Amino acid sequence: VPKVSQEHLDARRAQILDGARRCFAAHGYEGATVARLEKEIGLSRGAIFNYFPSKRDLFIALAVEVNTRYRGLIVEGGVEAAVRGAAAEDPAWLGVVIEVESKLRHDEEFVRRLDAQAREGTPQLVAWFEARQREGTLRTDVRATDLGRFVTMVINGLALRVAGGDETDVDATVRLLHDALASRE
Amino acid sequence: VPKVSQEHLDARRAQILDGARRCFAAHGYEGATVARLEKEIGLSRGAIFNYFPSKRDLFIALAVEVNTRYRGLIVEGGVEAAVRGAAAEDPAWLGVVIEVESKLRHDEEFVRRLDAQAREGTPQLVAWFEARQREGTLRTDVRATDLGRFVTMVINGLALRVAGGDETDVDATVRLLHDALASRE
Numbered sequence: 001v002p003k004v005s006q007e008h009l010d011a012r013r014a015q016i017l018d019g020a021r022r023c024f025a026a027h028g029y030e031g032a033t034v035a036r037l038e039k040e041i042g043l044s045r046g047a048i049f050n051y052f053p054s055k056r057d058l059f060i061a062l063a064v065e066v067n068t069r070y071r072g073l074i075v076e077g078g079v080e081a082a083v084r085g086a087a088a089e090d091p092a093w094l095g096v097v098i099e100v101e102s103k104l105r106h107d108e109e110f111v112r113r114l115d116a117q118a119r120e121g122t123p124q125l126v127a128w129f130e131a132r133q134r135e136g137t138l139r140t141d142v143r144a145t146d147l148g149r150f151v152t153m154v155i156n157g158l159a160l161r162v163a164g165g166d167e168t169d170v171d172a173t174v175r176l177l178h179d180a181l182a183s184r185e
Numbered sequence: 186v187p188k189v190s191q192e193h194l195d196a197r198r199a200q201i202l203d204g205a206r207r208c209f210a211a212h213g214y215e216g217a218t219v220a221r222l223e224k225e226i227g228l229s230r231g232a233i234f235n236y237f238p239s240k241r242d243l244f245i246a247l248a249v250e251v252n253t254r255y256r257g258l259i260v261e262g263g264v265e266a267a268v269r270g271a272a273a274e275d276p277a278w279l280g281v282v283i284e285v286e287s288k289l290r291h292d293e294e295f296v297r298r299l300d301a302q303a304r305e306g307t308p309q310l311v312a313w314f315e316a317r318q319r320e321g322t323l324r325t326d327v328r329a330t331d332l333g334r335f336v337t338m339v340i341n342g343l344a345l346r347v348a349g350g351d352e353t354d355v356d357a358t359v360r361l362l363h364d365a366l367a368s369r370e
């Protein structure tokens with residue numbers, strides 16, 4: 001049996017997720033047929049479904065990846081980096097994410113996976129806000145948890161605007177969000 | 186021909202919209218069959234479709250009504266009233282609104298109706314923010330349009346949380362939003 005390196009497996013997985021994202025953005029969730037997924041990803045259905053047993057699994061992996069990425073943007077680049085990241089997203093892709101996430105709200109597997117990810121990632125995010133509070137950059141009269149939730153609300157609200165093709169002044173958004181969170185001293 | 190008063194027509198229309206909202210919330214958009222709509226509204230399909238020729242028209246009217254209502258909440262009760270209104274919404278109903286609005290993003294009639302409503306309502310909302318800037322309550326270093334958009338983002342982000350059943354501290358949200366918008370002097 002030929003041995004396949006972890007690197008190769010990871011690269012394949014990334015190739016599949018990238019292609020699937022493009023395919024969902026171009027055709028919507030329902031319109032992303034297996035034939036279209038094969039073409040956009042550049043792999044056969046056998047190879048794809050070896051990694052993700054269903055289209056739903058593919059979408060769940062992408063949804064988890066989106067959330068992880070935004071958490072990473074905040075922790076590594078601060079709140080502004082995450083806001084600018086959301087503003088620069090492909091509207092079509094955001095539209096699909098919002099539509100399918102709300103449709104899958106009653107799907108047990110989806111909720112279980114996103115909850116598991118939130119349980120894993122939220123403490124890291126809250127710790128980031130707490131560290132900024134300790135160093136005096138962020139206000140301390142509102143809990144770090146609520147600062148994080150407010151940032152998430154603004155980013156999600158911005159994502160809805162981007163998905164809807166609504167004009168938004170990103171600099172103004174960054175400034176208002178900054179002033180909401182900044183230390184009052 | 187018996188004459189029907191405008192009052193009667195308006196009351197009927199409100200009855201239909203209320204029942205349809207409950208039906209969509211309980212069964213989702215797809216699950217809201219004509220039989221279920223009849224039962225929840227308490228009128229025959231003939232009577233209902235006299236006002237709204239299709240389920241899509243019913244939904245569009247509800248979506249327009251949601252937006253109009255939030256604009257009214259801001260103009261009459263201020264930003265805080267609108268935030269508290271969103272926090273108190275039925276999660277199931279918000280879930281349906283978010284799902285179907287994103288699905289109808291490519292529906293010409295839907296986009297046309299929401300755009301018409303936005304063209305009509307946005308100036309009133311911007312005027313409200315401008316008046317608060319003139320009286321010195323709201324900051325003037327960010328355009329009234331961008332203040333309004335920021336409020337919309339926070340309310341929509343909050344709606345996504347409510348629809349997802351995510352815990353939110355409404356008082357903290359109100360306070361952070363207030364401080365983002367408040368005059369710096």
